[in-house]
Amino acid sequence: MTFNTIKSFKLELDGPGDAVYASSEIVSGQVVLELNRDTKVHSMKVLGRGVATAHWLENRSGGMKAVYNDYTSNITYFRKRQHLIRGK
Template sequence: MGSIKSFTLELDGAGHAVFTEGEVVSGLVVLELRRDTRVQSMKVQGRGVATAHWLENRGMNAVHNDYTSKVIYLRKRQHLIRGW
């Protein structure tokens, strides 16, 4: 069994679970271990993506266009503990 009992990310303001472009995302990383463990480095990677899919009908003969869009708002890596 590994030494990690639980690993959670508790985001500030996560009650609404939606963040907008330009908004600061902050919170706590909670690492609970089963035993004393030497940690040489730790980093957190965050990613925020929005996707949308929609159909548009045009004309009497029900011709439709199928659209999909994807926007990446956040792609960030942050070292919490740097290795030596």
């Protein structure tokens, strides 16, 4: 199957579109694959990843000069690969 065979590929989550998930919550939904023509699919897998990124500045007054510390933090909460259709 080539990418020009795929008309659309969507992951529709069961929760509201603006949902925010916390640690240990279950995220569920369905994969919707629409094709341009009949196609044999031998295998399909989905990779999901939950990440958080934060960026902030802290200001320390250093007499006449303001000193800024620039911070960034990235955390990966999960990385899950799931076979939806497993090939032979």
